[in-house]
Amino acid sequence: MTTNQTTAEADTTVDARNATCPGPLMDLISEIRAVDTGTVVALLSDAEKSTTEVQEWADESGNEVTDIVDEGDHYRIQVRKL
């Protein structure tokens, strides 16, 4: 579902570009834990693996990936907390 443009605005953004440890997905989960249901969180990651890991975690945890956008030097992955 990777596209080249974002279809919806995120309510908050987690910038995990260059994150070495513990990594982008952990940063995203921390934010998802903190926000209210319905909030859309955008994760910026330069690790391509984040695109599959976030989808896998969202499926498992019952959250929704609304966008995965290739923005050139990084990915913008948007997740709605359900």
Next chain:
Amino acid sequence: MTEHIAIVGGGTGGAVLANNLAEELDAEIDAGDVSVTLFNDGPDHVYKPVWLYVAFGKREPADGRRPLRDLVDDRVDIRDAYVADVDPVDKRLSLADGEAVDYDRLVVATGSQLDPDQVPGLVAGGHHFYGEDGAQALRDELLAMDGGHVVLSVIGTPHMCPAAPLEFVFMLDDWLRERGRREDFELTYTYPIMRVHGNEQIAEWADPRLAERDIATETMFNAEAVDPEAETITSMEGTELDYDLLVAIPPHTGSDLIESAGLGEGGWVDVDQHTLAATGFDDIYAIGDAAQTGVPKAGSAAHYQANVVAQRLASEVRGQPATAVYDGKTLCFIETGMDAATFVEFDYEHPPAPSEPTQAMHWSKLAYNESYWLTARGLL
């Protein structure tokens, strides 16, 4: 006019920075052109890695605590005061007692705090080794147990010392084996994502070692609530685990003053990952846990960042371009038992590559723990 550099926080980053500034700017300080003040909420400097060993009766909390005044250069003014607020526009700190202190340059080194209340039931139902009292209570609980199910659950992300949860279960396994009690215990390690550590290389290294040691793993486990009566922990993903002893890595937060000052969200300062300058503020830096860099909240990272910021501040005070940059360098020793450890070194460009654990590396970690006080003094 004297240029005033204020450092908020006297942990590893703040102490190393204060000492480095005293060294780098000795002439300017002696001439009265520069002053450096280190603000800390309490008189002591605390070396947190000691707490892991407190849980196993190998150290006491006092082993990780020394007066800041004994560690920091006399040319640095130390204030035992809680900084309640920062006004980054007027360049003014507000102390808890109402006093206002002006600064010319500011470094935020406020670290991390535990926030277990984020998870219902965790305070009543969980133990931890991320504080002096918690580590002592955990030690007493471990010594009192005859057997049962110990669950180590990584809840807080990000948290201090990302290797420590793995170290704890490896050490617990070995500690029980040494005492002939391992078969009476079941050990489970839970982690929030699909592998046993956020860093892929460390996860690949740890996974087979956990299996070899008969330490069960539960990945994709983000604790939602703890029931202290039923002794269960449930995850956002719908998994429930029974426990006899829950050892949790609690949620962490940064300092409230960071968000109220507009320096970042969640208590972490939004910084340039290389210069460590706060976004939008030329005269504010952040180091250590408080800086949102993407590297672990670890003492080694704070140490290297303090070196960089000391050099940058010295250049700026002298009217020279600041060229020192942080490359993400982080070092971690990882205990794999009571007498073996491995070691990793990594940065923004190079991932960690854990080596085969050795007894020599374990002794290196213990030796470093003893010599840490030279690091705090800015000597090592």
